[in-house]
Amino acid sequence: MKIDRSKSKRLAKATTAIHAGALDHSVYGEVSVPIFQTSTFAFPSAAEGAARFSGEKPGYIYSRLDNPTVNALEESVATLEGGFGAVATATGMAAVSTVYLSFLSAGDHVVAANCIYGASRVILESELIRYGVETTFVDGSQLSQIEKAMRPQTRMVFVETPMNPSLKLTDLAGAAAAAQKQGALLVVDNTFASPYLQRPIEFGADIVIHSLTKLINGHADVIGGMVIARVRERYDRVKRMANIFGNTMDPHQAWLILRGLRTLALRVEKGQENAMKLARFLETHPKTTWVSYPGLSSHPQHELAKRQMDGFGCMISFGVQNGLEGGITVMNNVRLIGLAVSLGGVESLIEHPASMTHACIPPEKRREAEIYDELVRLSVGCEDFDDLRNDLDQALNRIGQDKSALEAQIEASQEPGC
Numbered sequence: 001m002k003i004d005r006s007k008s009k010r011l012a013k014a015t016t017a018i019h020a021g022a023l024d025h026s027v028y029g030e031v032s033v034p035i036f037q038t039s040t041f042a043f044p045s046a047a048e049g050a051a052r053f054s055g056e057k058p059g060y061i062y063s064r065l066d067n068p069t070v071n072a073l074e075e076s077v078a079t080l081e082g083g084f085g086a087v088a089t090a091t092g093m094a095a096v097s098t099v100y101l102s103f104l105s106a107g108d109h110v111v112a113a114n115c116i117y118g119a120s121r122v123i124l125e126s127e128l129i130r131y132g133v134e135t136t137f138v139d140g141s142q143l144s145q146i147e148k149a150m151r152p153q154t155r156m157v158f159v160e161t162p163m164n165p166s167l168k169l170t171d172l173a174g175a176a177a178a179a180q181k182q183g184a185l186l187v188v189d190n191t192f193a194s195p196y197l198q199r200p201i202e203f204g205a206d207i208v209i210h211s212l213t214k215l216i217n218g219h220a221d222v223i224g225g226m227v228i229a230r231v232r233e234r235y236d237r238v239k240r241m242a243n244i245f246g247n248t249m250d251p252h253q254a255w256l257i258l259r260g261l262r263t264l265a266l267r268v269e270k271g272q273e274n275a276m277k278l279a280r281f282l283e284t285h286p287k288t289t290w291v292s293y294p295g296l297s298s299h300p301q302h303e304l305a306k307r308q309m310d311g312f313g314c315m316i317s318f319g320v321q322n323g324l325e326g327g328i329t330v331m332n333n334v335r336l337i338g339l340a341v342s343l344g345g346v347e348s349l350i351e352h353p354a355s356m357t358h359a360c361i362p363p364e365k366r367r368e369a370e371i372y373d374e375l376v377r378l379s380v381g382c383e384d385f386d387d388l389r390n391d392l393d394q395a396l397n398r399i400g401q402d403k404s405a406l407e408a409q410i411e412a413s414q415e416p417g418c
C-alpha cells in the first residue's frame, strides 16, 4: 500500500532517512513506527473485505501482501532512492531472485558484470540457464564491453557499483544508455553505496536492489532485502511476484531495519571518513602493494566516482606482501577488526577472498575475476580511527613472520573439495 510521500520530497537525505515512512495514521501519537505483529487483518464487513480484495478500497488484508511496518520501511527506502515504490523481501537474495523472476522469460538474454555478488551470479549461471535464460558476463567497469555484449534478445543489464571486491565502478549513465538502446532494463545492486551515497535511478536505472543486511540496517543483526522500481508498471510487477512467490518481509524484521536506517547518514559519514584516512594510511604502509578506494586520486575511476557518488563509501580493498600467506597472516592477527564476511555494519570487518569466500575457485579463475591472492577486503565501521589504524598496522607488520605455521594453513586452504 502506498503512503503519501509528498511531505518528504523536499527534504535532504539525512532528514529523509530519519522521517520518511513515518505513519500518518498513528493511534497514540507514537513517534516510532510500531511493530504490527499480525499475520492477518479483520474486515468490518463482508462488503469491506470484498472492496479491499478488488482494490476498490485501501486497507490491509494479510501480511504476506502488505503490513504497515513493512510498508513504512518500503516507503523510506523508495523515497531515499527516488523510486516510485519499493518491495521489501526476506533477504537480499530474495530481492535479486524476485527481480530475475519478474522480468526474464525463456529466450531472454542478460548482460551481467562478472563481479556481481556470488549468489546473484550463480543463479544466472547455473539456474536460470535451465529456464532458457542466457547470460553474458563482462567487465562492468568497461562500458564498451557492456555495449558489445548487447543482443536483440537482451532484456536486462545487471551491474553492481562499486564492485566486489575490486571496488571498480560501473558508469551508471553509460550503462543506462546502453540498456535503453536495446529496450533492456538496467538493474543496479546498490548495496555497497547505499542511497545515501548513490541513487542509480537519477542516472537512468529502472530497478535498484539492496541487501538491507549491509549498510541500510548497519548493525550486523538482521538479514533483509529491497527492490526499488522507478515507475509504477515495474513496481506492480515486482510486488505481484514477491506476493505470489512469498518472498516478502516479516514486520519485526522491517522494524529492526527501520531502526537501523534512521542513523544511515551518521554511520556512513563516520565510516567513510575512517575509510578515507585508512586508505591513505594503507597506501603508505610498507607491507601493502596497492590500495583500491574510489576516494583516492590513484583510483582509475576517481573522476567517475566524484560524478556519480556523493561520497566514496566504507569499503577498501588492498594488496598485501607475500600473497596468500600475507593475507592469511593479516586475518589471523587482527584483534579489533572482525574476521567475517558481510559488510556495512558499525563494526569493521575484514575478509581475505582467496583463502575464504573464493578459496574453492581455481587460482587462474580467481585472477580472471580480479580476486588476487594478496587481496584483502575491509569494511570500515564507526570505531575510533586510531584504534583501527593501530590494529591494521600491527597485523600487517606480522607478515613474513611465523612462516611454518602458515605453510600448513595455506596448504589446507588450497585443498580441493572444500
Ligand SMILES: *Cc1c(COP(=O)(O)O)cnc(C)c1O
Pocket (backbone or CB within 6 Å): 091, 092, 093, 094, 117, 120, 160, 164, 189, 191, 192, 210, 211, 212, 213, 214, 223, 224, 225
Ligand atoms: C550481501 C549481498 C547480497 C545478498 O544479500 P543477503 O541479504 O545476504 O541475501 C547481494 N548483493 C550484494 C552486493 C551483497 O553484498
